[in-house]
Amino acid sequence: MATQYARERGGGQSDSLYRAVVDTAVDAIVIIDRAGEVRSVNQATERLFGYTPGELVGHNVNMLMPEPYAAEHDSYLANYLRTGAKKIIGIGREVAGRRKDGSVFPMELSVGEARDGDEPIFVGIIRDITERKVAEAALRESELRWRSILDTVPDAIIVIDAHGAVESFSPAAERLFGYAAGEVVGNNVKMLMPSPYREAHDDYLARFASTGERRIIGIGRIVVGRRKDGGTFPMQLAVGEFASPSGNFFTGFVRDLTERQVSERRIEDLQTELLHASRLSVMGQMASTMAHELNQPLTAVTNYLEAGRHLMSTGAAAPERIADLMEKAVTQAQRAGEVIRQLRQFVSKGETERRTQNLNQLVEEALALALIGARQSGVLVSLELDRELPPVLVDPVQIQQVVLNLVRNAVEAMEEVERRELTISTRPVGEKIETSVADSGPGIAPELANRLFQPFVTTKKTGMGLGLSICREIIEAHHGHLTFSPRPGGGTIFLLTLPKTSQDEPTDAG
């Protein structure tokens, strides 16, 4: 090889330098003459093909090729020398090589042409690309595997670019949103959102791009999605971010919370996670106990007063006797008051933890949670949330309980009507923030209107009549108000008002 070549050329310092370079090369270097006979090879050739230089030099280079290249090589060479048509020289190609042991491997071959006196010689540089091929195959396989996973996971997967344009839309997403991938890819992802998310989404992306402020990435939230038919549904959204040479991308994983496939257990997990279910059931038990505790003194009060009235009507009883009954009735009324005080304490102080919160987010989550299972009832939900809402200082769980309660009430109220429209809005009004939950139900009967927030008053067939009274307790403990009014055109609007600025806890909740 190089040594041999040097000897043939007569030796010299430039030859030894040349030899060092050639032998240092990682790639195999093979020099052939016009007949295809090997003139010289370097050390890498020996390593790669397993032949000693002596076994190669003077032999046809096609011994290093598998069929059909081996058989065709001589005619390629002849053809080139005759026509000058370059098929490989100066271009480089991926071809196959053959080792001494007969094994075949993929290689990248580049060929240069030179002159040795008048004779053309060809320099072949050979790189073993076995590993690269393996890596490429692995990459391809990996991509196929991922694609098959993405195509089968029940979660819808949507990839968007930094401007919100949809890059990919999985089959699960097609099923969930009712759009074919072709209808969505290339369009802005906001088409999958109802107002007001739809209008706000570009701003979110822009804000994230400029500030890096994370509202949802890596956190996951419950939001509302919009299907092709305009229907809305609660969904859990997790967003991941990845940077590629062609820009930033976001991957959204969407889980339909109304989907029947979602097992009850998952919903329960979620609710427990948000503490709603557990707290509400504690609240329910509490309420039931309270009802019993209140019944006792109230019954006694009624009895004492009735007895007193009876005695007075006969005119036979001594005033001291009547006074004694009054005294007893008062004691029992106070006992009832004590029960109420305990309830109020439980509700307003018990485990309460006030934090600065974005009311919109609380409302959205409570709404999504309240709508679980309401998909069939065909309720048209519209959200009118003021995006500039200042934060409020509240116990998030309690406020969500209230909203959840109001939304559930609204949905139930619309069970028997044709037009089911639920509108939830938030807006700042002076020093307060108003949240309204409006339904298109039959409205509140006038005879109930004055007593609606009282305990044990209910419009439901099976209800304790404690939900609204507890809601009002909670809101008043937050220095707010809970009221209702008829909705123009039919239905009821519940209005929840909370103070804008934070206030200290009351020293006496009673």
Place this chain on the structure above:
Amino acid sequence: MPGNAHVYIVDDDAAVRDSLSVLLDACGYQVRTFGLAQEFLDAASALPPGCLIADIRMPEMDGLELQRRLKERSLSFPTIVITGHGDVPLAVRAMKAGALDFIEKPYASQAILNSVAAALLRLRAPDERDPSAVAATAKLDLLSPREREVLEGLLAGLPNKSIAYDLAISPRTVEIHRARVMDKMGARSLSELVRFALAAGVRTK
């Protein structure tokens, strides 16, 4: 007013016990109160005949158990049971065990006074069937099959929603049936309906 008519009150809540006693006393009844069912049971055989008002939920021995023990000893007191919210199934059991009436707490005083008067009437003419119950037997035939099913559901102490589910109809429809049943049976309250229906021999599920 019945100056020599006896009423016995068994309730674990001292205020309820005392206030009811005061009320009935003001109305001219001879009243004795007991804080525990066992106390009444111990005294029962020596007591003059009278009406028993028992809370259905009490510690140690509840109203139902008291009824059973009295029956065991062949002691007969026309009984009114007092129930809390949502205790209809318990109340129905009490009625089946022979209670004359059940009254839900909190109650109007007049309701309990009426009930006591009816119970004492029964004491004087034990074999005479409640006239409104006799009439109820005839009225039972007026019910449609569906109304009859709803009635049976009510007697089983089921809420409207459960009855609706069992019959595969809407809760609203159950409510309508329920109102018709009350009308046709001439019952003014659930307890009256239960009383009439049991007297008329309706079996519960």
